[in-house]
Amino acid sequence: MFRLKILRKSKHLSQVRLAMELNIEQNTVSRYENEKIEADYGMLIAIADFFDVSVDYLLGRTDNPKMNK
Numbered sequence: 001m002f003r004l005k006i007l008r009k010s011k012h013l014s015q016v017r018l019a020m021e022l023n024i025e026q027n028t029v030s031r032y033e034n035e036k037i038e039a040d041y042g043m044l045i046a047i048a049d050f051f052d053v054s055v056d057y058l059l060g061r062t063d064n065p066k067m068n069k
Contacts, residue, residue: 002060005033007051
């Protein structure tokens with residue numbers, strides 16, 4: 001995901017900690033960050049909600065983190 005790594009680091013979270021918060025595996029977080037796999041709609045919403053940003057911001061479609069929130 002375009003901004004996942006930036007958001008994760010801004011909250012001082014490890015991939016392991018974020019994975020625990022989202023109830024997924026650490027390697028899944030790594031694959032998202034390296035764009036090896038794409039999250040499904042439910043996971044996109046869960047990640048956006050966790051970081052309190054819009055899905056559009058998460059995906060790099062806008063620079064406004066609260067747009068369409």
